[in-house]
Amino acid sequence: MTVQLYCFGESGHSYKVALALNLLGADWTPVHVDFFKGATRTPEFRKLNEMGECPVLVDGDTVTSQSGVILFDLVAQTGKLGGQTEDDKREALRWVLWDNHKMSGQIGTLRFLMNFLPEDKRDPAVINWLAGRCKAALTTLNAHLDGRDWMVGRGVTLADLSCCSYLFYPESFTFDRADWPNIDRWLSNIAALPGWKHPYDLMQRAFPV
Numbered sequence: 001m002t003v004q005l006y007c008f009g010e011s012g013h014s015y016k017v018a019l020a021l022n023l024l025g026a027d028w029t030p031v032h033v034d035f036f037k038g039a040t041r042t043p044e045f046r047k048l049n050e051m052g053e054c055p056v057l058v059d060g061d062t063v064t065s066q067s068g069v070i071l072f073d074l075v076a077q078t079g080k081l082g083g084q085t086e087d088d089k090r091e092a093l094r095w096v097l098w099d100n101h102k103m104s105g106q107i108g109t110l111r112f113l114m115n116f117l118p119e120d121k122r123d124p125a126v127i128n129w130l131a132g133r134c135k136a137a138l139t140t141l142n143a144h145l146d147g148r149d150w151m152v153g154r155g156v157t158l159a160d161l162s163c164c165s166y167l168f169y170p171e172s173f174t175f176d177r178a179d180w181p182n183i184d185r186w187l188s189n190i191a192a193l194p195g196w197k198h199p200y201d202l203m204q205r206a207f208p209v
């Protein structure tokens, strides 16, 4: 049965799940959520996800939000992308938690403030402060990837999919791959996986160019 992913192209959190579904060769359909027109704040959407966030995965009667939980569900269902050992699984969880707090949680917000918020509402002081936090997260990621092809163990796991998501987007958010050689190499490893697609090729975007 086709699973439905409530998502939108600009959503890096949604991209983590869309990419996992694609790498797994799952039968899935994106359902576009008009986030920029307030769709996640409507009572209808809140019935689907009380947290008012994308992504939401609907698999029959099972409705799941939080990209990290959805990714772990996909690992449990398929036995793939979870790492080879119990230590790998635990380590992958550690990085998914870090990503949600320090990477995607901050980089997604910075990208929103710099690109999608109306220009007259952009506060340079807030943007500068957040850009510093994002640089610290990228420094941690780049250092971890020194001498490693993947975040955890010897193959791709959900930790890679969680941490990489915002870094494939083209909009400017103070991130340039050329400044981060280990991250750059790792992103190339991910983009070379069979089934990899760019976020805007997997999910409908609100701001088509």
Ligand SMILES: N[C@@H](CCC(=O)N[C@@H](CS)C(=O)NCC(=O)O)C(=O)O
Pocket: 010, 011, 012, 013, 014, 035, 040, 052, 053, 054, 055, 065, 066, 067, 068, 100, 108
């Ligand atoms: N930790 C959550 C974050 C989800 C999230 O922040 N989603 C954004 C889109 S990228 C959203 O729907 N935000 C709605 C809002 O803030 O009103 C996850 O990983 O699923």
